[in-house]
Amino acid sequence: MSRTRQRATPQGANAAMFSAFEQAAGAAKLGTAAGKSAVDKRYRPLIDSKDAKTRFTGSVDMDATFSPTEPDAHRWDFGLGVQVPGQPECAIWVEPHSAASTGEVKTMLAKLDWLQAKLQQPAFAQLQALTQACARQGITPFHWLATAHVALRPGSREARLLAQRGLHLPRSKVVI
Template structure:
């Protein structure tokens, strides 16, 4: 299944949020993402899409979903949150990730399958909106290092 097909099978309004390549991302955010091999097959602004429905209007919404087509031809979903990278924001990003996973499992299972598909090199990414200020010795940094799905924030994302 392709990323586009998986988006179209999601519950409204996400099912109509598909855009080509990185077109759903703000220009500044799109510049932070590159691909070494393969390509970006499509994108969605899941934050904006979910903001249109009352049940999903809450502060913990993830920003973007990307379709990544590997050199092998396999297609995966990669989720990107552009957020300030401060120690005080770690809990907020963790909440956003938990909410995203709940949404995918209940309302977009095909997207969740592309996310958890074997071989997916990167699933959930925290991109720093500016600099990164999470000292390595802090409890929050240790928590991120031990997190099974979320790494420390990064300034750029280069897909393999």
């Protein structure tokens, strides 16, 4: 059973019922879920905010959406709408993945390439704008959530490769 619901792109007065993230996901023909509920249950508690007033406005499961049509692609897993108090809504992207060896960096960069290619497509323009809004607010838009021990070290060649692409070293918890 899918954790997301397909929502039509809102029009007119009904648009107020949808967050900017849900509207953007609808424009991209992605099913949305309330808050963090599209995120696999075991990872939800590992995605949090510094401020109790920060809201997660919606989420999408990119992996589940695209696995039937792109089974061999290195797909990114989750996107989430975020509303920090006093700031415009924005979008972050979280990929739970092993960080047990330096070889995982190549896989993560392939997943990031896949996601960024999606965000360049016209249907994803609103999601791209929300992603850029996070960056303008000083919120890192792309996060590697470590699913186990982290073998990568600060200052390493792999850490530099990740930083060049806008990814921090993998972390056991994503805090916005």
